[in-house]
Amino acid sequence: MSAALLQDLRGRLDDLRPVQRRIAEVILADPLAAGTMTIDQLAGAAGCAQSSVVNLARELGLTGYRELRAALVAETARAVGDQGHLAFPLEIDPGDPLSVSVERIAAADARAVRDTVRLLDLEQLARIAARLAAARRILLIGVGASGLAALDLQYKLARLGLSAHALTSAHDALPAVVGLGEQDLLVAISDSGRTIDVLDALELAAAAGAGTLAVTG
Incomplete structure (x- = not known):
């Protein structure tokens, strides 16, 4: 038919x-x-x-x-x-x-x-892409289901030749964040936007002078 x-x-x-x-x-x-x-x-x-x-x-x-x-x-x-x-x-x-x-x-x-x-802000998307491309290291943090998104993004960024590493538990993530510098970028993923461990990581990264990017639901 x-x-x-x-x-x-x-x-x-x-x-x-x-x-x-x-x-x-x-x-x-x-x-x-x-x-x-x-x-x-x-x-x-x-x-x-x-x-x-x-x-x-x-x-x-x-x-x-x-x-x-x-x-x-x-x-x-x-x-x-x-x-x-x-x-x-x-x-x-x-x-x-x-x-x-x-x-x-x-x-x-x-x-x-x-x-x-339809919801994308293309100017903001371009800035994010430029920041990702310029970062020396990209640290991805997500807890629970958001950890799966972090792992998926790690794989996609790696295929583009970018240095990305995903951490899915606060025990591993917080010590790693302390070592970030001005040329590094932290991508914090939280569907609710209220995950305490992820928010703590953002604060630590900002205090260390690293760039920060939040991805929420």
């Missing part, structure tokens, strides 16, 4: 049997909502039997309702994604076919990236 499911459905309206036309009209009236319906819900909305929904799917060249729903979700995800936002629920139902779940996960990730880009 091509990506133009809705266009194909509109083009077939006049040729469909009355019961199939009712199903098609329900889908076309609100494709986003239709993509979240179970076969029972779609049949109920169209006032028909589930078998009629399956027959419509086969009329469109699909194997059944699961493939119809997956194609519908995929097309609406692409269409809404082009507009820069999502209007259909991203929750994954245990009964969803894998293809639907994958499309929703991909759509959620795409939205997160777009939202992040």
Whole structure:
């Protein structure tokens, strides 16, 4: 089935049997909502039997309702994604076919990236990039889940050829911060922005004359 499911459905309206036309009209009236319906819900909305929904799917060249729903979700995800936002629920139902779940996960990730880009201050981002590039040493500190972010950033900076080291416990981090100098940079990561050990590290780094950068949720 091509990506133009809705266009194909509109083009077939006049040729469909009355019961199939009712199903098609329900889908076309609100494709986003239709993509979240179970076969029972779609049949109920169209006032028909589930078998009629399956027959419509086969009329469109699909194997059944699961493939119809997956194609519908995929097309609406692409269409809404082009507009820069999502209007259909991203929750994954245990009964969803894998293809639907994958499309929703991909759509959620795409939205997160777009939202992040819209919030970026490019001038500030350029200053941060320059500071990272100029640093003699980059010390990354994160505790708990933020420690995973610190380790991930260490890997990415290392691939750029920068000297970065991540520490994920206060026991290791605070002594290391004391040894920082004016040419070094401390990157403190805390989702809440209130982690005491991370705040202490920032204060120590600033007192030592090192550059500081905070990353919060």
